[in-house]
Amino acid sequence: MPFFTAALAGVILGIGLLLSGMANPDKVLGFLDLAGNFDSSLAIVMAGAIAVGVVGFAIAKRQTNSLLKLPMQLPSATVIDRRLLIGSAVFGMGWGLAGVCPGPGLVTLAMGVSKATAFVVAMLGGMLLFHFMQKRRHLK
């Protein structure tokens, strides 16, 4: 059952990305272009997602187990450190360069867009580098 619900959540998220326009890099770049022809639709996407999310997470916070009797794994980190700031800054630069973030990257890869495949392969490379960086830190 947990696999089925996780897969269903993936499907719904992907359909949401496609319907909202988030899967189209051209539209995302239009949103990030404050100084040019600003396409504000993606602010609506965030607003819609958060409007639903706030209700769900308010309920989730009061539970210790999920409906499928799995432990509720809400993030516990609260520190705002250099890692968070540098990582987010680098992520934002990459997002601004291409107009693609991880979810839309995977969805457009599945649509057979060859440049999306290049993006995802490079993204996995970046994640792998992080993996090794973290491993080295643990060894020290």
Add this chain to the structure above:
Amino acid sequence: MAIDWAHFTLGQSLAGGMLIGLAAVMLILLNGQIAGISGIVGNLFSSRQGAWRWAFVVGLLLSPYLYRFFSPLPTVQFDKSWAVYLIAGFMVGLGSRLGSGCTSGHGVCGLSRLSKRSLVATLVFMGTGFATVYIARHLIGGE
């Protein structure tokens, strides 16, 4: 700044956004997990008890095929050069893992659970995203 009303898609963006929120709520209430794509993908290989992550990614990859049953797929425009997607992909992969989240993890889930840490992360990546587009389009691109 000029608002681009021609490309403004209120209904679709709102409905799509609500579906994204619904997916995040389903995953937390049913599986007890955060729908952060970078974290899910980054932990595909490394984690124990991680089979749900594979199921989630498979669902995400199947989504365009299911979408096609109901309506034609939207056009997606990838206008940049191959090099840009390679560099950007690398930065997105490294940055999102280093910063513990991307648009979905911090932007949707984090803000929904009112996390100050995610708010800071979201403001930072939106800020550098705006700045990068400004530099690429208006300073270098000459638009």
